[in-house]
Structures are given as structure tokens and as C-alpha cells.
Amino acid sequence: MSPSHPPADRTPVIVGIGEITDRPSEITDGLEPLVLLVEALKRAEADSGVKWLGEIDSLDVVNFLSWRYREPEQLLSSRLGIRPKHVYYGPVGGESPIRHLHEAAQRIARGECSVAAVCGAEAQSTATRAERAGVTLPWTPFAHDVEEPKRGAAFQKPLAVKLGVFRPVSVYPFYEAAAAAHWGKTPREAMAESGALWSAYSQAAGENPNAWLKRRFTPEEITTPSADNRLIAWPYTKLMVANPTVNMGGALLLTNLAKARAAGIAEHRLVYLVGGASAQEPRDYLERDQFVESHAQNAVLTATLDLAGGRAEAFGAIELYSCFPCVPKMARRTLGLGADVMPTVTGGLTFFGAPLNTYMTHAACAMVRKLRGGVKLGLLYGQGGFVTKHHALILSRDAPSEPLAQDTSVQHEADRHRGPVPPFVTEAGGQATVESFTAIYGRDNEIEHGVVMLRTEDNSRTLARVPAHDRQTLAHLLNIDRSPIGSSGAISRADDGVLEWRVG
Known part of the structure; x- marks a missing residue:
């Protein structure tokens, strides 16, 4: 007997993807994030071959950091001429595009909407160039009265801020060093692993037409400090950390299977969402029990692996979040992946570029291309904060046999493995x-x-x-x-x- 499938009008599918990389020769020609969003959505619509934008009834916008708007989700809706039932401007977090994508699919599965869009954009390259040159950009006026989102120092202890270990680049090394020692690796061996891993990411970026840096870097280029590749926080050099100075926009369009078929979209162009998981660590990293692994990451990846039958080999393509080497190094051990497995379809936050919170929007677009090209199953894993927030999602070329689950949290499993947290003190001898x-x-x-x-x-x-x-x-x-x-x-x-x- 063939497996049953969820009703076609409750089966979410990705039908369109759009990306734009903006490299203006003149500073004032740079496109602002809102314009990049519109262009990415138009490209996603063109990719689908169907006029969807006017029908969007669910809109999720990834948080901006390069420019500040007042109610950007409403500004975007106005520019598109739509009034979605669900319209949401998300919080800071590198995992947020995957969560938005997953939640949009869940709304379709519940019958709450029929066409959904997830999009994000940043123009940090132009914003930085303009600030350094003292140039006023002809963009939507910067919303100075809108409070900047809390991140970094807002959630850390005063002593961490005073010592400079409240930014991602200086916090992730704590995981890097502790995990390497736990695995029995010398710092030299750990550095070699990071170099080889990052070289693989750069190789993928070199093959991605939307990447910011389009060439392969050798492991030695990545790990050797130089005038152009300075050390930032041990053991990370510039070529081992995320590069936010890019201008990029990305968007995905979803609908239900019945509507996609009625619109005449070919079956091989449809990408299904199988399911995923989410969990998080305490926001103050000093309130965690240890730094050799992340219980939330382990719980999320293990649960996602279970959805794929318990075998990482089932994934024909993988995207492991790559703000710093320790994250995919930990993730691939949890998944049981060897060093020979390509960890990205996109190119990584150093080489493809790190449009701040929205890198995983581009990763999802890249994964859709892989699935349309013949890969059967793909894993998207994103994380945010300081190894804090984790979300993973499985995409498939084939329709799932079960309805998309509505409960994604595996927080209970993460908390179950958490050990006692040592008290933090500022007085000691x-x-x-x-x-x-x-x-x-x-x-x-x-x-x-x-x-x-x-x-x-x-x-x-x-x-x-x-x-x-x-x-x-x-x-x-x-x-x-x-x-x-x-x-x-x-x-x-x-x-x-x-x-x-x-x-x-």
C-alpha cells in the first residue's frame, strides 16, 4: 500500500526564490534594504512563473541592522500594494530566516494562509562606505526615534563587557578552545580543521553566482595571519569570521500544493518542507553549564536527524551555519558527518557574505536550487546569538507522507542534558x-x-x-x-x- 499524504491544500511547498547582490560603483547608487527586498520578491515571483505577490497573505521580514525603519513590514506591504493577514518583522537572530520559513509553512498547513513570503536584506557595505565618506544616502530617512534592537552587551554581564568578550567574535572562541580540547585536539590540529573546513565553504562560494567573494581560499590562506588577514580574537583571523559588509537581498515564496498545481507549476520545481526543530541556550553565555558542546544544538540536530530516518547520509545537501568555525565543527560531530562531507550549498558567512540576520534566507534559496537539480533531501541549520538560538529544517524534492508538525520545540530535551551551572563571581583569589x-x-x-x-x-x-x-x-x-x-x-x-x- 502506498503511503498516504496530507491534503494538497494543506501541503506547503516553496514555489519561488529570488536573490540580489548589489555592488554599486558610486556610493549613492547603492540600493537600500527596502528596495533590495522588493527586488528579491520580484525575482522570486519571476522564478515561479506565476503572479503571486498580489496574493501574499503571510509576510515575514528578517530583522534589519544596516538601516533602521519604522515598521518596515508595513512599508514593504505598502510598496507591494498588499495587506497580508499575517505581517511580521522578526527579532535579531541568524536562525530567524529558517524559523520564519518553517512557521510560514505551518500556517499554510493549518489553512491560515495560501501564499506566504519570507524575505530579508541588508546594505551594510553601502551604509559603511557612506558613513566613512560622510555621504548622505538618498534612502528612506533613517528612523532615529526607533529603538535599536537589543543584542550582545545587553544580555551579558558587566565584567564580560569590560573585558571585551561580549561580541560574537570574542565569545565563540570560548567554544572553539574548550571543544577542541574536549575532542583531544591540539590547537594546531584544531586550526588545521578550521582551515580545511573554511576552504570548503569558500569553494562553494566560488560556485555561487550570488556570493560576495567568488574564489577558493586555501586552508593556509585562511589560518595564516597577515596584513590582509589579521588576527581578531584567538584563534580567529579575518578570513575565519562572518563578513557583514555586503549588500544582499533574498526572498522565498510558498503556497499550498493544490494552488501550485492549479497555477501550472511543474512538479520538479516544487520543494516540500518535511519538518524541523528548535531550541535555545540561556542568552547570557556565562549562565551555561559548559562550552564543549551546545545542548540546544545537539537536541535540534538529533531531532532533525530522526526525521530523516536517523542517518545523516540521507541528506544529499547540507547547510551548517558558519559564523565561526566552532559552530559547524560541533554540528557535524553531532550529525556524525565526516570531514569529507560538503557542509554548505551557499558558501558560508565569510565568503558568500553575512547579510547579518538573513544569510539563511540565501541558504534556503541555494538549497531549493540543489533540490530542483536532483538532490532528494536537504538540511538547513541556522543559529543565532552566541551559540544561543538554534533552528533546523528539512527540505525535500518528494512530498512528505505526514502532515507538517506544528510543535517544533525540543527545549525539554536540551534542558534534560544540561548540567549544574557554576555560580559566577567577580570576587576571587x-x-x-x-x-x-x-x-x-x-x-x-x-x-x-x-x-x-x-x-x-x-x-x-x-x-x-x-x-x-x-x-x-x-x-x-x-x-x-x-x-x-x-x-x-x-x-x-x-x-x-x-x-x-x-x-x-
């Missing part, structure tokens, strides 16, 4: 061991200071500085052949009141 660490560099490739995350003698957690003049301790931390994780040293208090740590 005596000996303490290194839980993780990084070093923050200036633009001259010189260390500004090191930062160690410590466990004290009573197993409390704290942060401490290693001043630039303490060459012995810095050499201990940055030894390429031996991890300092677990090593012991003495805590003292500096004249400015900040704790400092010295090895030995």
Missing part, C-alpha cells in the same frame, strides 16, 4: 583553572589583552584578564601544540579592580 580562553588583537596584529574563563577552587566561574605585558602567560595560552584548558594559575586584582590571572 587563590588558584584557578582555565575553562576556556581567548586573546583580543588590535588592527596591528598585536595582542591587546588575553581573557580567561576560570573555575575557582570552590568551582565558581569568573573571567580574568591577562595583560599584554605578561608574555609568559600569553605564550602559555597561545601555545599551538598544547591546549591550556585545565591548567592552573593565580588570580590577583589589578589597580582598575579587574581580576587578572597568571599561569603557575
Whole structure:
């Protein structure tokens, strides 16, 4: 007996994808995010071959950071001449495009809407160029009275902010160092893995016509510091971190299977949504139990893997979020993927480009192209914050046999594995061991200071500085052949009141 399928009018399908990469020669010719959104949606409509834009009754807009608008979702609706029943401007988060896509499909499955759009855009390259040149852009006026969305420092402890470990580039190294030591890798081996992994992402970017950087970088180019590839926060160089200075827009159009067929869209152009999962970690990263893995990431990827029959080999194409190397390195271990598996269909946030929250919109477009090209099953995994928010989604060339599930949260599973969280203290003395660490560099490739995350003698957690003049301790931390994780040293208090740590 053949498997039953959900009703065609409750089966969500992706019918159109659109992308635009804007590289203006003159600053004032750069397109603002709102214009990029409209163009991406028009391209998605053209890709589908059907006039959908006037029928959109569900619209999700990924959060902007390069330009500030007052009610951008309403501005976009007005420009499109539509009044969707559901219209939503999302919060900050790199996982948000996948969540928007998943939730739009769930609305179609519930019969709440029949045509949905998910879109995002940024113009950080033009905005940055204009600011540096003192040029006023002829865009929709910047909404100065709209509050900037909270992120980064707003959710972290004052000591983390004071020590400079409240930005993604200086927080992810804590996971990088702790996880590598947990896996039994020396820093040199961990760096080699990052270089090879990032080189694979650059290879995919070189094949993506929408990428910002269209060439393959060798592992050595990626990991070797230079004037053009400076160290930012140990062990990450410029070519190992997300590149937000791009101008890009992306959009996807969804409808139900019955409507798509009635519109005459060929079956091989339709992409189905099988299901996925979501979970998150505490927003304050210092309130987590450890840094060798993410329980939320594990729970999300394991649940998604179960939907594919428990075998990662079922995925013919994969997109593992790639703001920093530790994220896909952890993810592929959870999935049981070997180093030979291509981790991206898009090119990664360094090489394809990181249009801030909306990279995964482009990843979803790239995945649709793969599925239309013959791949049967694809995995999209996005994350946001500081390894904080996680969402994964499976796309398929074939119709699923079960209705799209409405409950995606696997938070209970993530919480079940979470161990006791050590109390965070700002007063400490005596000996303490290194839980993780990084070093923050200036633009001259010189260390500004090191930062160690410590466990004290009573197993409390704290942060401490290693001043630039303490060459012995810095050499201990940055030894390429031996991890300092677990090593012991003495805590003292500096004249400015900040704790400092010295090895030995």
C-alpha cells in the first residue's frame, strides 16, 4: 500500500526564490534594504512563473541592522500594494530566516494562509562606505526615534563587557578552545580543521553566482595571519569570521500544493518542507553549564536527524551555519558527518557574505536550487546569538507522507542534558583553572589583552584578564601544540579592580 499524504491544500511547498547582490560603483547608487527586498520578491515571483505577490497573505521580514525603519513590514506591504493577514518583522537572530520559513509553512498547513513570503536584506557595505565618506544616502530617512534592537552587551554581564568578550567574535572562541580540547585536539590540529573546513565553504562560494567573494581560499590562506588577514580574537583571523559588509537581498515564496498545481507549476520545481526543530541556550553565555558542546544544538540536530530516518547520509545537501568555525565543527560531530562531507550549498558567512540576520534566507534559496537539480533531501541549520538560538529544517524534492508538525520545540530535551551551572563571581583569589580562553588583537596584529574563563577552587566561574605585558602567560595560552584548558594559575586584582590571572 502506498503511503498516504496530507491534503494538497494543506501541503506547503516553496514555489519561488529570488536573490540580489548589489555592488554599486558610486556610493549613492547603492540600493537600500527596502528596495533590495522588493527586488528579491520580484525575482522570486519571476522564478515561479506565476503572479503571486498580489496574493501574499503571510509576510515575514528578517530583522534589519544596516538601516533602521519604522515598521518596515508595513512599508514593504505598502510598496507591494498588499495587506497580508499575517505581517511580521522578526527579532535579531541568524536562525530567524529558517524559523520564519518553517512557521510560514505551518500556517499554510493549518489553512491560515495560501501564499506566504519570507524575505530579508541588508546594505551594510553601502551604509559603511557612506558613513566613512560622510555621504548622505538618498534612502528612506533613517528612523532615529526607533529603538535599536537589543543584542550582545545587553544580555551579558558587566565584567564580560569590560573585558571585551561580549561580541560574537570574542565569545565563540570560548567554544572553539574548550571543544577542541574536549575532542583531544591540539590547537594546531584544531586550526588545521578550521582551515580545511573554511576552504570548503569558500569553494562553494566560488560556485555561487550570488556570493560576495567568488574564489577558493586555501586552508593556509585562511589560518595564516597577515596584513590582509589579521588576527581578531584567538584563534580567529579575518578570513575565519562572518563578513557583514555586503549588500544582499533574498526572498522565498510558498503556497499550498493544490494552488501550485492549479497555477501550472511543474512538479520538479516544487520543494516540500518535511519538518524541523528548535531550541535555545540561556542568552547570557556565562549562565551555561559548559562550552564543549551546545545542548540546544545537539537536541535540534538529533531531532532533525530522526526525521530523516536517523542517518545523516540521507541528506544529499547540507547547510551548517558558519559564523565561526566552532559552530559547524560541533554540528557535524553531532550529525556524525565526516570531514569529507560538503557542509554548505551557499558558501558560508565569510565568503558568500553575512547579510547579518538573513544569510539563511540565501541558504534556503541555494538549497531549493540543489533540490530542483536532483538532490532528494536537504538540511538547513541556522543559529543565532552566541551559540544561543538554534533552528533546523528539512527540505525535500518528494512530498512528505505526514502532515507538517506544528510543535517544533525540543527545549525539554536540551534542558534534560544540561548540567549544574557554576555560580559566577567577580570576587576571587587563590588558584584557578582555565575553562576556556581567548586573546583580543588590535588592527596591528598585536595582542591587546588575553581573557580567561576560570573555575575557582570552590568551582565558581569568573573571567580574568591577562595583560599584554605578561608574555609568559600569553605564550602559555597561545601555545599551538598544547591546549591550556585545565591548567592552573593565580588570580590577583589589578589597580582598575579587574581580576587578572597568571599561569603557575
